[in-house]
Amino acid sequence: MSSSLKPKQATPAKSQPQPYFAANTLQNFHGRRIRRGSMIGANFVIALEALWSNKLRSLLTALGIFIGVAAVIAALTLTQGAGAFITGNITSLGTNVITVIPGSATNRGAFGGAGTTQSLTPADAVALKHIRHVTGVSPVILLNAQVVYGNQNWNTRVQGVNTAFQNIQGWQMAEGNWFSEAADSGGLPVALLGQTVAHSLFDASGTDPVGQKIRIRNQLYRVEGVLQAKGGGFNQDDVVFVPFNTALIRLKNSTFVDQIQVQVDDSNNVNQVQQDITTILERLHHIPSGSLDDFRAISSAQLLQTAQQFTQILTDLLVGISGISLTVGGIGIMNIMIVSVTERTREIGIRMSIGARRSDIRNQFLIEALALSLIGGVIGMLIGFAFGFLITSATGLPFVITIVSILLPFVISSIIGIVFGLYPAVRASKLDPIVALRTE
Incomplete structure (x- = not known):
């Protein structure tokens, strides 16, 4: 027997293919659905993860929202405090007191008092x-x-x-x-x-x-x-x-x-x-x-009604001005969500290829925009209450918090998130999965 027989070299084992990203996505996607019990819950978790992975960008995007909401809440706190202050003073007169002041209705107004007009x-x-x-x-x-x-x-x-x-x-x-x-x-x-x-x-x-x-x-x-x-x-x-x-x-x-x-x-x-x-x-x-x-006879009830009308006009004016900041914040959310859709085109293609419906994609990005807006709204509410407390304390007005002041930030944030997040979400849902998968 020939001693020249050489032992067979062991053929290297073929490397096991790494799990494809789509498989991980599918596993996570289904896992979330099973754990959360609903697509909305899964999409909400995905949205929070996406926002957390881009913390600085998310913070800067929400900046316009929480500045706008903070301005609205501070304005509401100030006007509600002023309204409570005026109402308290007028009601202390009682409902059976009439105040006669000099001057006509055209040049004195409801709160006329001492001044240049003497009659x-x-x-x-x-x-x-x-x-x-x-x-x-x-x-x-x-x-x-x-x-x-x-x-x-x-x-x-x-x-x-x-x-x-x-x-x-x-x-x-x-x-x-x-x-x-x-x-x-x-x-x-x-x-x-x-x-x-x-x-x-x-x-x-x-x-x-x-x-x-x-x-x-x-x-x-x-x-x-x-x-x-x-x-x-x-x-x-x-x-x-x-x-x-x-x-x-x-x-x-x-x-x-x-x-x-x-x-x-x-x-x-x-x-x-x-x-x-x-x-x-x-x-x-x-x-x-x-x-x-050349005089006016005004009852306490009329004074109170005029004060409430004045307070409402002031509230509408301040909230309207604050609405400009909210609109700018909403546009910022829409722009960032469009950028996010572009950056995650391949992810969208993978989700579609493993069975995600267009409505799932749309809801995912819509919930992401909504979550971003709500986070900004909550931060804005807290900042607004803090500023409102400081302003009312400095001016001696009562600090008033109503159920409207608490619910309004959530309503405003939800509306902004849905309105300005809808276009990027629909745009993401209309992507062609084949084209999306080819995107690097």
Whole structure:
């Protein structure tokens, strides 16, 4: 036997083919469907994975959405806080109070008050007392002044009112008493302090305000009492009341009043009293029939309605401006989704080749756009609430969160995601799988 026989060399084993990407995709696709129980769940997971794999791009794409949503939420928080503030102040007047202000409807508006127009006099207030169903009338002088006690000073609102004003506005005394009719008719230099003013002037020294003398425009006034806190918007407690005649002579030096407040016995009689006020003042002011009145008689309900209309207009304006940012964010989502479809053309072809329907492809990219928009909406909502809290805290307005403020970001984000994600999703579903598989 020949020793030259050579042992057969072992033939190298053929390498096992690596699993084809399509097989992995199919396995993952079916696995998700089994685990999640629905195509929507599988597509949602795929969408989150796609967004997570491009974190920076996803963040920049959602930037427009969460800026827009944050602006909307901050605007809503601000206007709702302002609305609650105005509503609280108006409702504190009660439903049976009519405020008469100088000026016509064309140049004063619903919230007219002290200004260049002067048409109301103390005699007008006296005449209104005799109207049927009227239980109280107070002329009002409005001004701002610096109040001084010792080395403490405070800028506040000073109002000249009469004794009926306490019942009209529902003020209660924390210390001392409301000034008397004699003090009013005699124009005596006495004052009542709101809680904010009392704390600002007397807390440092620890002195009881009642009986002390404060200085208003270089004139001394004796503190007759301190009012109970009312709270609410506009800091109603930041006020000093002095007798009407005192303010008219010592502080205002005028024969006109800034407003007249009229209390009616029942809210059902408000309209009738308004008509009577108009009739009497037109006669006293010698206003011809059909001419424009130089005053306005406004009920609390009318003030509230006007305030709500103003707040709604302001809300619509701010939300409309914020909508520009949302539109830009939606266009950004559409552009990025178109780029994503182009980058993942081969993946789309593979999914189609293993049985994915066109509707599955469409839903996959639509859900991806929706998820991206919703993430931006949630971030925007949180940022918006944070900014809203800071703004309302700085301005002293109440911080209001409503169910609308919470649901609106999800609604807006969903609409933007669907509207701007639909075109890229449909475009992806219409790709030819054969052409898509050839794409590198």
